[in-house]
Amino acid sequence: MLIINCPYCGERDESEFHYGGEAGITRPGHPDKLSDKEWGNYLFMRKNTKGLFSELWFHSAGCRKWFIVDRDTVTNEIVSIKEISKKI
Amino acid sequence: MKKFSAFSILKEGLTGNKGWKPHWKSVEPKEEYEVIIIGGGGHGLATAYYLAKNHNITNVAVLERNWIGSGNTGRNTTIVRSNYLLNESSKLYEHSLKLWEGLSKDLNYNVMFSQRGVLNLAHSLQEIRDSKRRVFANKLNNIDAEWLDSNEVKKYCDILNISKSSRYPVLGATLQKRAGTARHDAVAWGFARAACNYGVDICENCEVTGFNIKNNKIESINTSKGSIKTKKIGVVVAGHGSVLAQMAGFRLPLETHTLQALVSEPIKPILDCVIMSNAVHVYVSQSDKGELVIGAGIDSINSYQQKGNFSVISGQMGSLVELFPVFSKLKMLRTWGGIVDISPDASPIIGKTPIEGIFFNGGWGTGGFKATPGSGWVFAHTIANNQPHELVEPFSLNRFYKGKLIDEHGAAAVAH
Numbered sequence: 001m002l003i004i005n006c007p008y009c010g011e012r013d014e015s016e017f018h019y020g021g022e023a024g025i026t027r028p029g030h031p032d033k034l035s036d037k038e039w040g041n042y043l044f045m046r047k048n049t050k051g052l053f054s055e056l057w058f059h060s061a062g063c064r065k066w067f068i069v070d071r072d073t074v075t076n077e078i079v080s081i082k083e084i085s086k087k088i
Numbered sequence: 089m090k091k092f093s094a095f096s097i098l099k100e101g102l103t104g105n106k107g108w109k110p111h112w113k114s115v116e117p118k119e120e121y122e123v124i125i126i127g128g129g130g131h132g133l134a135t136a137y138y139l140a141k142n143h144n145i146t147n148v149a150v151l152e153r154n155w156i157g158s159g160n161t162g163r164n165t166t167i168v169r170s171n172y173l174l175n176e177s178s179k180l181y182e183h184s185l186k187l188w189e190g191l192s193k194d195l196n197y198n199v200m201f202s203q204r205g206v207l208n209l210a211h212s213l214q215e216i217r218d219s220k221r222r223v224f225a226n227k228l229n230n231i232d233a234e235w236l237d238s239n240e241v242k243k244y245c246d247i248l249n250i251s252k253s254s255r256y257p258v259l260g261a262t263l264q265k266r267a268g269t270a271r272h273d274a275v276a277w278g279f280a281r282a283a284c285n286y287g288v289d290i291c292e293n294c295e296v297t298g299f300n301i302k303n304n305k306i307e308s309i310n311t312s313k314g315s316i317k318t319k320k321i322g323v324v325v326a327g328h329g330s331v332l333a334q335m336a337g338f339r340l341p342l343e344t345h346t347l348q349a350l351v352s353e354p355i356k357p358i359l360d361c362v363i364m365s366n367a368v369h370v371y372v373s374q375s376d377k378g379e380l381v382i383g384a385g386i387d388s389i390n391s392y393q394q395k396g397n398f399s400v401i402s403g404q405m406g407s408l409v410e411l412f413p414v415f416s417k418l419k420m421l422r423t424w425g426g427i428v429d430i431s432p433d434a435s436p437i438i439g440k441t442p443i444e445g446i447f448f449n450g451g452w453g454t455g456g457f458k459a460t461p462g463s464g465w466v467f468a469h470t471i472a473n474n475q476p477h478e479l480v481e482p483f484s485l486n487r488f489y490k491g492k493l494i495d496e497h498g499a500a501a502v503a504h
Contacts, residue, residue, distance in 0.1 A: 001397055002389075015399055019388045021343065040489035044341035044432050048330035050392045073344070074392045 002076065007083050008063045020056030022046055023068045050074060056084075089285040092196055111277055112156075112284035114292045120317040121149045121289070123471055124309065125324055126296050126332065128152025129161040130272070131449060131456065132324035133279035133290075134464020135471070137195075140286035142465070143472035148288045150280075151311060153295035157276030160326045160456065163394075163426035165349050165371060165383040167362055168458040169206045169267030170231055173222045176482040176494045177435060178229045183479055184462025185266060191461055197278030199270050200376065204361050206267035207236070207245060209411075211256040211367040219262045226264075234263045245361055247414050254410055256368050269362060269373050275460055299336045299446070306336075306445035322447045322471050327392065327427035329450040338442040340451070341488050342429040345386040346396040347454050350423040352415070354378030368407035379421065382408060386428065386454060396425040428454050432488065434497030438467060439476045439484040447471050448485065 002014040028034055028042055047053070053073045058066050070079045090096065090109055100107050123139060125132045128150045139145045152158075168188055170181035192198050210219045219235065226233035238250045241261045250258045280290055291313065298310040299321075308317040323332050333340045355378050364371040372382045384404035387396040401423055409416045431437055431451035436459070438449045449467045452459065466477035476484060482494060 001399060014397070021390070036489045036491075040491075041339065044488040045339040046330070046341060046343055048340070048343050048390065050328070050331050050344075053390060055390065071389075073390050076391070076393060 002078065004057060004069065004078070005081050006059045006062060006065075007067050007081055008065050009059060012059070012062060016059060016061040018058040018060040020058055020066065022048075023054040023056045052079060089281065092198075111281040112290055114156075115289050117149055117151065117289065117291045117294060117311065117313055117316050122147040122318070123320045123322065124148070124316060124318045125150045125322045126309075127159075127324040127326075128154075128156045128276075128280070128290065128292065129159045129324070129326065130157070130275050130279060130460035131326075131452075131463045131467070132322070133276060133283055134460050135322055135324055135449070135467045136288045136464075137279050137283040137286070138465045138468035139472060140283060140288055143468060145472055146287040148283075149316070150283065150288060150290050151294045151296060152290070152292050153312075155292050156280050156290065157273055160426040160428065161276045161460075162273055163349065163424060164272055164457040165373070165381050166269045166272050166375075166457060167206065167267070167364070167371065167373065168201070168270055169264050169362075170458070171206070171208070171222060171226050171233055171262060171264045171267065172496060173225050174494055174496055175225075175229060177496050178226065178231055180462060180466070180479050180483070181459060182229065182231050183465070184459045187461035187465060188270065188458075189266075191270075191275075191278070195278040195282045197274060197281060199274045199278050201268065201270040203266050203268040204373075205244070205263055205265045206362040206364060207241065207261040207263050209241070209261045209363065209365040209367070210259050211365065212259070215367060216260055219260065223262050232264055232266050234265070236261050236263050245359070245363060247358060247412055248363065249411055249413055256410070258411070267362065269375075270457075271376075272457060275457075279460075279464070296332065296335075299443075301336065301443055304442075304444055306443060318445075320445050320447070320471055322449060322467060323441075324449045324467065326450060326452060326456060327429055329429045329448070333441070333448070336441070336443050336446055340437065340448075340485070341432050342437075342451055343390055344392055344427050344429055345389070346391045346393060346425040347383070347386045347428045348396040348400055348423060348425045349381065349383040350401060350420050351375070351382070352380040352418045353421050355380070355418070358414075363411065365407065365411065368410060370404045370407040370411065372408060372412075380415065380418065386430065387425075392427055394425045394427060428452070428456075430454075433493040433495045435494040436463070436483055437485050438463070438480040439470060439486075441485065
C-alpha cells in the first residue's frame with residue numbers, strides 16, 4: 001500500500017486515491033486534422049516506463065483534485081509529487 | 089528423448105529410477121539462428137515447438153532471461169476456456185482449446201488438462217442477459233455453452249451459496265463443460281522438452297539487451313551472452329513488451345500491471361469445477377494437491393513489481409467467502425504476483441511490427457494461459473510465412489490505428 005502525500009491534504013493511504021495513468025498526454029487541439037496514425041498514437045500508445053514514471057493521481061475520497069506523481073515502477077518509490085500546472 | 093509410457097515407468101520403477109534424463113538441455117546460444125524467440129514461457133516455447141513441428145524450421149533459439157516457466161506461465165491460475173463473446177476471440181481461443189484436448193498425447197507429456205467445467209456466475213438481471221447472449225454467441229460459433237439457473241448451479245456446485253440474502257446473489261451461470269484447468273509448469277516443461285527434441289536451442293539466463301536494426305530490418309540482437317545474428321525474431325514476453333519495443337524503436341499500446349493470485353492450505357477434494365465471478369470478482373478452483381487456487385483482478389497502478397497490494401487480496405477474499413461460506417476458516421498459504429501487459433481492448437496483439445523481421449505476440453493481459461498452444465500455433469505460422477495466420481489477422485497492432493478494436497473487456501462480461 002502506497003502512502004501518497006497529496007499536495008493539498010498531506011499524507012494519506014493509497015485507498016483514498018484513484019489512479020490516472022501516464023501524465024502529460026495532451027488532447028490534440030484539432031483532432032479532425034490528424035492522421036489515423038497520430039490519432040491512434042494519442043489515444044492508445046503509452047510509454048509504460050520501467051523505472052521513473054510520471055503519472056496522474058486523483059484524490060477521489062479527499063479534496064478531489066488531480067496531481068502528478070513521479071514514481072519508480074520497479075521499486076514503488078515516490079520521488080516527487082507536484083500540482084498540475086496549467087500546461088502539462 | 090526418452091518416450092514416456094506406462095512401460096517406461098514400470099521399467100524405471102524396477103531398475104531404481106536411474107534411467108531418467110533431464111527433459112531438455114539448456115545450452116549456450118550459437119552465433120546465428122533462422123528464428124529467435126524472446127521469452128521462454130509457455131507461449132514462446134509453444135511457438136518454437138510449432139515452428140519445428142508444423143513448418144520444419146528447427147534452427148531456432150528460445151532466449152529466456154530467467155529460467156523456463158519462471159514468469160507468468162508458472163504464476164497464473166491455470167484456467168482454460170473458450171467461451172468468449174466476439175467472433176475473433178472465440179475462434180482464437182476455441183482453436184487453442186481444441187489443441188489442449190490433444191496436447192498431452194501430442195507432447196508425450198502429461199499436462200494434466202482436466203475438463204472439469206467452468207461456471208461464470210451472473211449476479212444481476214443485466215448479467216443474466218449478457219451471459220445468455222454470450223451462450224447464444226458461443227453456440228453460433230460451435231462452442232459448447234449452457235445457461236444454468238441458480239438451482240441448476242447449486243446442483244452443479246453444491247457448496248456455492250445461492251442465498252437470496254447475499255449482497256450479490258447468484259442468479260445463474262453460464263457453463264462450459266469442455267473448459268477446465270491444466271498444470272501450468274508441465275505445459276512449459278512439456279513444450280520445452282518437445283521443442284528441444286526437434287533441435288530447438290533453449291537458452292536460459294540469457295537476457296536481450298538490444299536490437300541491431302539496419303534499413304528497418306533486424307540483423308542481430310545483443311544479449312547477456314553475446315550478440316546473435318538472425319533475420320527473424322518473435323517477441324513473446326508478458327509484462328516487458330513495451331521495454332523490448334522501446335529497444336527496437338516502436339510503440340505499443342500496453343500498460344504493465346501486477347496481477348496477484350494465492351493458494352489456500354491443502355484440503356480434501358471439495359470443489360470439482362472452476363467458479364468465476366466477474367461482478368464480485370474472484371475465481372477459484374482446487375488443484376490436484378488440494379489447495380484452492382484463487383485469483384481476481386489486476387492492481388490498478390502501472391507496476392513492474394511482482395508483488396501487489398494487500399487490499400486487492402482482501403477484496404477477493406471477501407468475495408470468496410460470500411460465495412463459499414464453507415471456506416471462511418480456511419488459511420491462505422502463499423500469495424504472489426506476476427506482471428501482465430494490458431492492452432486497451434483487453435485482447436492480445438499478434439503479428440508484424442513496424443520493424444521488418446520482428447514479430448510480436450503479447451498483450452494477453454490476465455488471460456493468456458488458456459491460449460498457450462493456440463498462440464504458439466498461430467504465431468509460428470505468422471513467423472514462418474511472413475504474414476499473419478488468418479485467426480490473428482484481426483489482432484494486429486494496426487487495429488489501434490484503424491479503430492477496429494476487439495473490445496472483449498467491455499462486451500464479454502467474463503473475467504479475463
